[in-house]
Amino acid sequence: xxxxxxxxxxxxxxxxxxxxxxxxxxxxxxxxxxxxxxxxxxxxxxxxxxxxxxxxxxxxxxxxxxxxxxxxxxxxxxxxxxxxxxxxxxxxxxxxxxxxxxxxxxxxxxxxxxxxxxxxxxxxxxxxxxxxxxxxxxxxxxxxxxxxxxxxxxxxxxxxxxxxxxxxxxxxxxxxxxxxxxxxxxxxxxxxxxxxxxxxxxxxxxxxxxxxxxxxxxxxxxxxxxxxxxxxxxxxxxxxxxxxxxxxxxxxxxxxxxxxxxxxxxxxxxxxxxxxxxxxxxxxxxxxxxxxxxxxxxxxxxxxxxxxxxxxxxxxxxxxxxxxxxxxxxxx
Numbered sequence: 159x160x161x162x163x164x165x166x167x168x169x170x171x172x173x174x175x176x177x178x179x180x181x182x183x184x185x186x187x188x189x190x191x192x193x194x195x196x197x198x199x200x201x202x203x204x205x206x207x208x209x210x211x212x213x214x215x216x217x218x219x220x221x222x223x224x225x226x227x228x229x230x231x232x233x234x235x236x237x238x239x240x241x242x243x244x245x246x247x248x249x250x251x252x253x254x255x256x257x258x259x260x261x262x263x264x265x266x267x268x269x270x271x272x273x274x275x276x277x278x279x280x281x282x283x284x285x286x287x288x289x290x291x292x293x294x295x296x297x298x299x300x301x302x303x304x305x306x307x308x309x310x311x312x313x314x315x316x317x318x319x320x321x322x323x324x325x326x327x328x329x330x331x332x333x334x335x336x337x338x339x340x341x342x343x344x345x346x347x348x349x350x351x352x353x354x355x356x357x358x359x360x361x362x363x364x365x366x367x368x369x370x371x372x373x374x375x376x377x378x379x380x381x382x383x384x385x386x387x388x389x390x391x392x393x394x395x396x397x398x399x400x401x402x403x404x405x406x407x408x409x410x411x412x413x414x415x416x417x418x419x420x421x422x423x424x425x426x427x428x429x430x431x432x433x434x435x436x437x438x439x440x441x442x443x444x445x446x447x448x449x450x451x452x453x454x455x456x457x458x459x460x461x462x463x464x465x466x467x468x469x470x471x472x473x474x475x476x477x478x479x480x481x482x483x484x485x486x487x488x489x490x
Contacts, residue, residue, distance in 0.1 A: 196232025201394025
């Protein structure tokens with residue numbers, strides 16, 4: 159997946175967690191300094207969402223729901239876009255319109271000869287594809303480390319500020335070299351939209367809301383993972399179907415957390431209910447780094463604030479509460 163710093167967007171390569179600079183002086187271009195926030199169409203509709211209509215509808219929804227103001231700026235088309243018969247005006251026109259909204263546009267690519275869905279990949283054509291993406295204003299690119307390095311180098315050589323996201327599903331010990339090759343990298347296999355997937359892999363790849371499967375409590379837990387880890391947040395859902403509560407969830411989590419702050423402050427504590435309704439009370443003095451004092455706190459997903467030596471959460475089954483403890487506000 160590739161992203162550009164100049165109001166352009168994402169290009170995803172099937173081969174994402176904390177932002178970090180590429181080794182070839184990419185940091186000077188100020189790309190990927192903070193976790194990316196945006197949308198990807200794969201979990202919304204697979205190949206059926208790889209089109210102009212879905213991308214432009216999502217971009218407009220970002221603006222209408224205030225998500226752009228909250229920091230969600232990347233609109234990414236996933237696999238299946240490389241068709242012989244495509245949208246009438248072509249990919250560049252879609253990028254231009256999204257850029258005109260003050261957002262960034264992104265495309266998926268693959269480091270092999272074919273994409274996961276069987277469309278042409280970039281192997282052997284890295285420079286050609288990188289130059290084309292840069293000419294459109296795109297910016298983020300492509301399992302084996304050398305293959306990803308080829309696309310990294312080709313993207314850097316375009317001179318454009320491009321955010322490079324690696325997707326190799328956590329293989330090849332990508333966590334040991336991902337920071338040297340890309341800005342973001344996948345740590346697990348796909349999340350197929352079931353609660354068992356959230357429990358099994360705690361996917362930090364794509365956030366799936368409004369899918370008709372998760373309960374509101376499970377959505378909070380699924381999304382709360384990002385508030386704790388400072389992961390990139392790429393929403394994988396039909397943005398036009400989000401409820402008011404879901405919009406509040408994804409905006410509060412970003413606004414209240416340190417996700418978009420270069421320097422995090424305070425301590426983040428998560429309380430999880432594995433099964434059944436329960437009320438959980440945590441003495442803050444039991445948290446490493448905190449003393450037997452009163453602290454100001456904010457619950458990141460609900461925007462509720464308070465102060466005290468304890469925090470309490472009334473949780474449903476599979477629910478979560480995420481508290482940011484302000485360590486600068488302690489008192490007797």
